[in-house]
Amino acid sequence: MELQPIKFYQTGTFTVGNRLLDADQRSVQANMERTNSLNSGHRACQGCGEALGARYAIDAAMRASNNQVIACNATGCLEVFSTPYPETSWQIPWIHSLFGNAAAVATGVMAAMKVKGRKDVRVIAQGGDGGTTDIGFGCLSGMFDRNDDVLYICYDNQAYMNTGVQRSSATPPAARTATTMALGPEPGAVFGQGKNVPLIAMAHGIPYVATASVAYLRDLEAKVSRAMTVRGARYIHILVPCPLGWGAAPHDTIKLARLAVETGLFPLFEAEHGEVTSSNKIRHRVPVEEYLKPQKRFAHLFGKTPAVDTLARIQEMADRNIRKFRLMDERRHG
Amino acid sequence: MLKQTEGSHAIAESVALCRPEVICAYPITPQTHIVEGLGEMVKAGELQNCEFINVESEFAALSVAIGASAAGARTYTATASQGLLFMAEAVYNAAGLGLPIVMTIGNRAIGAPINIWNDHTDSMSMRDAGWIQLYAETNQEAADLHIQAFRLAEELSMPVMVCVDGFILTHAYERLDIPTQEQVDAYLPPFEPRQVLDPSEPVSIGAMVGPEAFMEVRYLAHHKQMRALELIPQLSAEFRQVFGRDSGGLMRTYRAEDAKTIVVALGSVNGTIKDVIDELRDEGYAIGAATILSFRPFPSEELHELLSHAKRLVVIEKSLAVGIGGIVSHNLRMALSGISLHAYTVVAGLGGRPITKSSLRSLFERALRDELEPLTFLDLNQSAVDRELEREKARRRSGPSAENILRDLAGGAR
Structure with missing residues (x-):
């Protein structure tokens, strides 16, 4: 048998391989004892960012809570692909009620646990961007407002993928969806629309808000673990590429998630009580074209006559994020 | 204990005695006094082991209730009118999940035109959502039905709506x-x-259920x-044993034994x-x-048995199936199978219009002479409609x- 050399780094990243770390610093997923809360065999598409993000997030939450987690799921891809009954991928108590009420259902579960003296049981609500930033937004804001002891995780793939790729308020400008067609003088989703729910979450003054990416799974695990040490309303917004909806190759999910961060289009940060407390620095800054080009939803920007103005506007968004969230190491880049 | 109290407050006290563990509150007239009363009891420490949650909408109220009930807590909420419609999706969901939530409806019209009476x-709009629907006749019954409702809901694992006429009951002191x-x-228990x-x-x-099992799940709700x-009759009988009075049951008749004309209504x-029937009975009518x-x-x-010897049926309803x-x-038509009688539908009291004794009396007199239209x-105010x-x-x-109609009634018609 041919011997394989040990890889200490993932290709093209600065991620340290687990084997270089002390045992207690290794990832939850590297541990044989991980709970596999979202077990294999579900029906997610090949390369699904949401399945990956959910597995890492919930396993990390399980480890942080001594396996005392109840999850409340909004309608959407994650719900549909995980529970085509009689099959269920969930190894934890899990409830799906409606599209727009996951945060409120979680409040109810939390209240029941409180009244039964089970403060050790932690409640997670989760949904896609449609279930979070659009239809579930009222319940989400209500849960934040009451500072209910719930961790809400949004798996953001930037459109309604389960119903066939329609625009949500998390769809980025210029992106083609089934309802923002690549037609007319301004093809794709229009500029100046959409909402930034992590910032809106911060505006509620809740104790913990973070953004995360499936390209940085250790960071994701660390943020979930951090969130589990806090009581009150918490919000983690994870960018999860969708090969189907984005028109990308399944093997490019991690790469695209990384490029979204390295361009500055998806800033990774943490905030406590409404104040940004840290942001992940970009070490390889890349122009937005590198992120946009492999995705068919942006193909109309790269035709015979590239949409130079549109690309410049998207680059401006990335630059603004870099300034606003201090995404470049200021010592090195002045 | 006998006391002079408001209907809403009696309901609140009754619900509190049921030891609810989670209560969701969102204001809407005319149910608001109920959750306010409960909130007071929780805040004052009179109702312990209970989470009182102020939510941001009725949709959230019932959604929080769904979560709490699914996590094993005895759960209560109350709403009315637009609020019930706003939570409609969750109403069906709670029933589909088989969660024994008890919810009071302070019955009120639906807008537009907006109307709080x-x-x-x-509640009629949600009659087929899969909830049990009980309609209280009096405030004593409203208070009592809530105690029976929790028992019923939990025994069957099915949500129960207790419908109480807004203002007429919720705001009446007695x-x-x-x-x-x-x-x-x-x-x-x-x-x-x-x-x-x-x-x-x-x-x-x-979980998602496809064509292979959906019918069965729905059938079980019907079952x-x-x-x-x-x-329901058993629980009403047991209630009588413990509390010493009649409350609840499927239906209740009044002077119906030999009646050839039967009036049916809810609430x-x-x-x-009953007052009008007493008058007509005194005059010798078999009603x-x-x-x-x-x-x-x-x-x-x-109802079939009751109506099998009747000649006339007059249904008084506080709702309208437009069209x-x-x-x-x-x-009731289903229950009339094989019975031949004159059936009259009377839509009355919409939007809080008073249903007076004199109106009912002349209505019943016309029914007794078979002079009523099938739908009355x-x-x-026909002339306002005509104008x-x-x-x-x-x-x-x-x-x-x-x-236009309001301006016309105020004498300022164009």
């Missing part, structure tokens, strides 16, 4: 008998859920309600109906009444009807 349009904690504890979210025994609840047809209007207490499940057999007429009367709108129809005929842009 009593009729049954709100002498009521509030039970003791010992009585309620003797009647209502602690909640033992059929399904529960528990980390030590993980289950998935609310449970058929069981409720047996259970508080039965008080007025009686039936109060439907359980609209879901619908007591078809009991066909009555809802209650259409439900009690005390409809609006004239305006619509005269001008294409006749403007908003509700505003």
Whole structure:
């Protein structure tokens, strides 16, 4: 048998391989004892960012809570692909009620646990961007407002993928969806629309808000673990590429998630009580074209006559994020 | 204990005696006093072991209740009118999940035109959602039905709506008998859920169900309600044993034994109906009444038996199925199979219009002479309607009807 050399780094990243770390610093997923809360065999598409993000997030939450987690799921891809009954991928108590009420259902579960003296049981609500930033937004804001002891995780793939790729308020400008067609003088989703729910979450003054990416799974695990040490309303917004909806190759999910961060289009940060407390620095800054080009939803920007103005506007968004969230190491880049 | 109290407050006290563990509150007239009363008891520490949650909408109120009930807590909320419609999706969901939530409806009209007064349009709109629907005739019954509702809901693992006429009952002060904690504890055992979210025994609840099993799940909901047809009278009888008074049941008759004309209605209007029936009985007419207490499940057999010897049926309903007429009367048609009688539908009291003794009396007199139309709108101001129809005929842009009619009634018609 041919011997394989040990890889200490993932290709093209600065991620340290687990084997270089002390045992207690290794990832939850590297541990044989991980709970596999979202077990294999579900029906997610090949390369699904949401399945990956959910597995890492919930396993990390399980480890942080001594396996005392109840999850409340909004309608959407994650719900549909995980529970085509009689099959269920969930190894934890899990409830799906409606599209727009996951945060409120979680409040109810939390209240029941409180009244039964089970403060050790932690409640997670989760949904896609449609279930979070659009239809579930009222319940989400209500849960934040009451500072209910719930961790809400949004798996953001930037459109309604389960119903066939329609625009949500998390769809980025210029992106083609089934309802923002690549037609007319301004093809794709229009500029100046959409909402930034992590910032809106911060505006509620809740104790913990973070953004995360499936390209940085250790960071994701660390943020979930951090969130589990806090009581009150918490919000983690994870960018999860969708090969189907984005028109990308399944093997490019991690790469695209990384490029979204390295361009500055998806800033990774943490905030406590409404104040940004840290942001992940970009070490390889890349122009937005590198992120946009492999995705068919942006193909109309790269035709015979590239949409130079549109690309410049998207680059401006990335630059603004870099300034606003201090995404470049200021010592090195002045 | 006897006390002079408001209907809403009696309901609040009664619910509190049931030891609810999670209560969701969102204000909407005319149910608001109920959750305010409960909130006071929780805040003052009189109602312990209970989470009182102020939510941001009725949709959230019932959604929080769904989560709490699925996690094994005895859960209560209350709403009315637009609020019930705003939570409609969760109403069906709670029933589909088989969660024994108890919810009071302070019955009120649905807009537009916006109207805060009593009729049954709100709860009638949810009659087929899979909840048991009980309609209280009096405030004593409203208070008592909540105690029975928790027992019923939890026994069947199915949500129960207790419908109480807005203002007429919710805001009326009268002498009521509030039970003791010992009585309620003797009647209502602690909640033992059929399904529960528990980390030590993980289950998935609310999974996708395809054509292979959906019918069966829905059928089971129907089957449970058929069981409720047996259970509701039993629980009412047991209630009598513990509390010493009659409350609840499927339906209740009044002077109906030999009646050739039977008046059927739901809720508080039965008080007025009974007074008119007394008058007509004194004058020798064979007329009686039936109060439907359980609209879901619908007591078809009991009504069939009651009506099998009747010549006339007059259904008084506080809701309108626009485009066909009555809802209650259409439900009653099933029970009339094989019975030949004159059936009259009377839509009355919409948007809080008073249903007076004199109107009912002349209505029943016309019914007794078989001079009623199959569908009657009690005390409809026909001339106001005609004038609006004239305006619509005269001008294409006749403007908003509700505003036109109000202006017309105020004497300022164009």
